[in-house]
Amino acid sequence: MRPGDAVEVRGNERAGDARPDALRPLMRRFESDDAEQAARLLDVLSPASVQTAESLRHRQVSEPERARRRSWVALEGVELVGFATAYLHWFGGEAGKGRIWVGVREDRRRRGIGTALWDAAVAHLRGARKHTVEVDDDPAGLSFVERRAFTQYDSEVISRLDPRECELGPEAHEGSRLLRLREMGGRHRELFEFYASAGGIPPGDPENRVTPEEWRRFVLANPLLDDEASVVVVDAEDQVVSLSRLLVDHVRARAENEWTATLPHLRGRGLARLAKLDSISWAAEHGIIEIVTGNDPDNLPMRGLNRRLGYRELYIRRDFERPAETRSQVPDGQG
Ligand SMILES: CC(C)(COP(=O)(O)OP(=O)(O)OC[C@H]1O[C@@H](n2cnc3c(N)ncnc32)[C@H](O)[C@@H]1OP(=O)(O)O)[C@@H](O)C(=O)NCCC(=O)NCCS
Numbered sequence: 001m002r003p004g005d006a007v008e009v010r011g012n013e014r015a016g017d018a019r020p021d022a023l024r025p026l027m028r029r030f031e032s033d034d035a036e037q038a039a040r041l042l043d044v045l046s047p048a049s050v051q052t053a054e055s056l057r058h059r060q061v062s063e064p065e066r067a068r069r070r071s072w073v074a075l076e077g078v079e080l081v082g083f084a085t086a087y088l089h090w091f092g093g094e095a096g097k098g099r100i101w102v103g104v105r106e107d108r109r110r111r112g113i114g115t116a117l118w119d120a121a122v123a124h125l126r127g128a129r130k131h132t133v134e135v136d137d138d139p140a141g142l143s144f145v146e147r148r149a150f151t152q153y154d155s156e157v158i159s160r161l162d163p164r165e166c167e168l169g170p171e172a173h174e175g176s177r178l179l180r181l182r183e184m185g186g187r188h189r190e191l192f193e194f195y196a197s198a199g200g201i202p203p204g205d206p207e208n209r210v211t212p213e214e215w216r217r218f219v220l221a222n223p224l225l226d227d228e229a230s231v232v233v234v235d236a237e238d239q240v241v242s243l244s245r246l247l248v249d250h251v252r253a254r255a256e257n258e259w260t261a262t263l264p265h266l267r268g269r270g271l272a273r274l275a276k277l278d279s280i281s282w283a284a285e286h287g288i289i290e291i292v293t294g295n296d297p298d299n300l301p302m303r304g305l306n307r308r309l310g311y312r313e314l315y316i317r318r319d320f321e322r323p324a325e326t327r328s329q330v331p332d333g334q335g
Contacts, residue, residue, distance in 0.1 A: 098128030
């Protein structure tokens with residue numbers, strides 16, 4: 001299927017889908033003009049992250065070739081009713097792991113749209129050794145992946161904060177200084193090195209090694225990264241020691257704490273608190289009404305800090321995997 005080529009979603013004939021052809025949705029590759037509607041769908045189905053039309057377009061073109069990112073839409077007329085995206089993990093870590101996400105508008109489910117999008121994604125990832133998916137708080141999503149023989153391997157605790165409700169005050173930090181990310185100017189190399197030292201770039205197979213330029217294009221050039229709201233802490237020698245990045249959707253007044261980290265040997269001194277608190281105050285002052293974040297369940301220090309900052313834990317987002325050649329209870333299509 002090339003861009004622009006559309007195929008009909010066949011529906012579930014076993015279940016008696018007798019709709020005339022004209023009413024059946026079409027599926028085709030994602031195009032730039034689909035981004036607004038896709039972002040609206042993700043806003044509902046993927047509430048723990050922030051995406052806008054602009055960030056979806058950026059993601060589509062900012063990853064290196066080895067990611068093989070491809071996305072699809074399901075359309076009823078001009079209305080987008082489903083979206084899928086697939087890529088190979090490329091940002092450090094194990095090579096050959098394919099990631100898939102499929103979402104269908106709630107009022108259009110159980111008509112075969114999810115399966116059609118899924119099959120296109122699986123066919124695109126041919127050659128991958130594993131498939132991985134994540135499921136938010138959605139029973140239909142859970143049963144969909146369980147029927148495809150996925151097993152859970154990880155999870156994240158999803159929390160939310162209304163920044164206007166954060167009551168914690170700042171504490172003085174002798175020798176440390178807060179800078180807005182914007183004030184870091186062209187100090188990209190230092191930020192990249194901070195990322196590597198603080199665990200932001202997972203070590204991995206040689207073919208998945210992240211270059212500074214790949215990191216810059218994907219992380220720093222993300223249009224959602226707000227360089228006023230994102231904060232860096234530097235020590236007395238002007239070395240980056242802690243950082244808190246905020247992705248902001250100003251239109252929907254939503255934000256995501258995408259990554260907060262301190263250099264390992266300086267943890268436990270309140271530096272992340274200093275950075276995150278400043279970012280939260282900025283958000284409150286700029287009309288943001290929700291900040292979402294995800295944490296490893298074992299990351300008790302960060303979960304404790306979030307609780308003190310006023311975050312409420314909402315649900316567990318689960319990560320699943322399966323060997324790519326698995327036989328699922330429902331046969332994956334051949335695309
Ligand atoms: C998972 C999701 C994409 C499925 O979308 P969908 O369009 O309902 O998918 P389908 O219609 O192809 O299949 C859904 C189920 O309905 C069944 N079904 C399909 N058409 C049907 C019909 N006409 N009548 C009854 N059942 C039907 C299918 O057999 C399938 O069952 P299974 O999951 O047990 O195999 C959708 O629930 C969703 O958007 N969830 C939120 C996002 C998410 O969690 N994604 C999963 C991670 S990839």
